[in-house]
Amino acid sequence: MKIWVIGAYGIVSTTAMVGAKNIEKGFQTRGLVSDLPVFDKLMEINKFEFGGHEIRIKKNAYDAILEHWNLNRHFDFSLIENVKDELEKIEAKTGTALNCGSGLKELGEIKTLEDEGYTLREIVDMVTSDMKEFADDETVVINIASTEPLQKYSEEYHGTLDGFERAIDENRTEHISASMIYAYSALKLGLPYANFTPSIGSNLPALKELAMKTKTPHAGNDGKTGETLVKTTLAPMFAYRNLRVLGWMGYNILGDYDGKVLSHKDNKESKVISKDSVLEKILGESPYSITEIEYFPSLVDNKTAFDFIHFEGFLGTKMKMYFIWDAIDAIVAAPLILDLARFLLFAKRKGQHGVIKELGFFFKSPMEIDVVNTHKQFEELVSWYKSLE
Incomplete structure (x- = not known):
C-alpha cells in the first residue's frame, strides 16, 4: 500500500517510515494494533510506499530522520542504516501551512506554497495534483503536521461543499486552513484520510459531504498515544x-x-x-x-x-x-500511523465510506461518536472488523 503523509519529515512520520521498511525486511511488529491476532486479515497489508507534503526544507526522509535521531537516539541506529536507500528515495513535495499559527516559526527553515504567492485555488490544485501523481487504488492520506490554531466556523463556507469550494475560488484564505486543504484534496480524489492531529481536517459538514459524495472513508481527530x-x-x-x-x-x-x-x-x-x-x-x-x-x-x-x-x-x-x-512520543505514535493506513484501506476494500466511527479507538476526539472509553472503543473496533472480514 501507499501512504501519503502530511508532515512527511516530522519525527513521527520518519519513525513510521523506518519501522515500516524494517518490518518489510522481517523486523518485529511490537506496538502495531493491526498485528494483533484478532485482525489477521490486516497482516496481509505489509508493504509500504511513502510520499507526502512538507514545509521544512530537507533533502529527503533519510536527511530528516538523521536530525531527529541525533537529538533523541530513540531506537537502534542500525535500523536507519538498514533502510537508508529506501529513505533517500522519499522526497516530499512542498506543502501549505495556511493559517497554521505563530508556532511555525519554531520549525526552522520552511517553504510554503502561499509564500510563493499562489492563490488558494492554485494551492489546492497543486496539492491535489501531487497526491494524484503518487496515488493508486491502495493509497491512504494521513495528516501528522503540527497542530493548527482553532478555526472559527463559518456556516457559509464550511457548512456545505458548494460553500467550501466557493471559498476556494473566491480566495477566502481567512476561512480555509492547511488541514482542510489536505483533507479536501484527499477526499476529492477518493483517497481514505485520517487526521492524527487536533486540527480540523475533515471534521467539517462540507468535507463530510464530500466524503459521502466520493464514497471515501475518513477518520480523526488527534491521535491518542500517551x-x-x-x-x-x-x-x-x-x-x-x-x-x-x-x-x-x-x-x-x-x-x-x-x-x-x-x-x-x-x-x-x-x-x-x-x-x-x-x-x-x-x-x-x-x-x-x-x-x-x-x-x-x-x-x-x-x-x-x-x-x-x-x-x-x-x-x-x-x-x-x-x-x-x-x-518517547514518536515510538508510541508511529505504529498507529501504519495501523490507521491498514484499517482505512481495509474499510475502502469493504465498501465503507464516510466517517469510520469505529476507528475512534485511535483518537482523543473521535468524530461523530462520544465514546472515548478505551475498553469500549476497542470492543467496537473488533466488532466492526469482525462484521466486515
Missing part, C-alpha cells in the same frame, strides 16, 4: 466502582518541534481542549480539571506527564491517586 490513552483507560475504573472523581490534574512537558509549536498559545488551545474533554464523556460529569502543556527543551521527544486524581469513596472519604507517563 497521557490521554492512560486517562481514558483509567477513568472508567472510577465510574465502574461508583467512585466520584473530584478533580484531575494533568501536567505535560515535552520538547522537540512539537513542544516548540505548542509553546505558542494559539497552537496549544485546540490540543488542550482535545485532551481535556474526555473526562465528562466517560464520567457523565465534569470534575475540576487542570490540563497544562509546557515546553521543556531538554526532554526532546521524551514526553512526560504528571497526573493527580482526587476522588471520593465510601462514607465520603477523599483519597488520591498519582501516575506518571514517560515515553
Whole structure:
C-alpha cells in the first residue's frame, strides 16, 4: 500500500517510515494494533510506499530522520542504516501551512506554497495534483503536521461543499486552513484520510459531504498515544466502582518541534481542549480539571506527564491517586500511523465510506461518536472488523 503523509519529515512520520521498511525486511511488529491476532486479515497489508507534503526544507526522509535521531537516539541506529536507500528515495513535495499559527516559526527553515504567492485555488490544485501523481487504488492520506490554531466556523463556507469550494475560488484564505486543504484534496480524489492531529481536517459538514459524495472513508481527530490513552483507560475504573472523581490534574512537558509549536498559545488551545474533554464523556460529569502543556527543551521527544486524581469513596472519604507517563512520543505514535493506513484501506476494500466511527479507538476526539472509553472503543473496533472480514 501507499501512504501519503502530511508532515512527511516530522519525527513521527520518519519513525513510521523506518519501522515500516524494517518490518518489510522481517523486523518485529511490537506496538502495531493491526498485528494483533484478532485482525489477521490486516497482516496481509505489509508493504509500504511513502510520499507526502512538507514545509521544512530537507533533502529527503533519510536527511530528516538523521536530525531527529541525533537529538533523541530513540531506537537502534542500525535500523536507519538498514533502510537508508529506501529513505533517500522519499522526497516530499512542498506543502501549505495556511493559517497554521505563530508556532511555525519554531520549525526552522520552511517553504510554503502561499509564500510563493499562489492563490488558494492554485494551492489546492497543486496539492491535489501531487497526491494524484503518487496515488493508486491502495493509497491512504494521513495528516501528522503540527497542530493548527482553532478555526472559527463559518456556516457559509464550511457548512456545505458548494460553500467550501466557493471559498476556494473566491480566495477566502481567512476561512480555509492547511488541514482542510489536505483533507479536501484527499477526499476529492477518493483517497481514505485520517487526521492524527487536533486540527480540523475533515471534521467539517462540507468535507463530510464530500466524503459521502466520493464514497471515501475518513477518520480523526488527534491521535491518542500517551497521557490521554492512560486517562481514558483509567477513568472508567472510577465510574465502574461508583467512585466520584473530584478533580484531575494533568501536567505535560515535552520538547522537540512539537513542544516548540505548542509553546505558542494559539497552537496549544485546540490540543488542550482535545485532551481535556474526555473526562465528562466517560464520567457523565465534569470534575475540576487542570490540563497544562509546557515546553521543556531538554526532554526532546521524551514526553512526560504528571497526573493527580482526587476522588471520593465510601462514607465520603477523599483519597488520591498519582501516575506518571514517560515515553518517547514518536515510538508510541508511529505504529498507529501504519495501523490507521491498514484499517482505512481495509474499510475502502469493504465498501465503507464516510466517517469510520469505529476507528475512534485511535483518537482523543473521535468524530461523530462520544465514546472515548478505551475498553469500549476497542470492543467496537473488533466488532466492526469482525462484521466486515
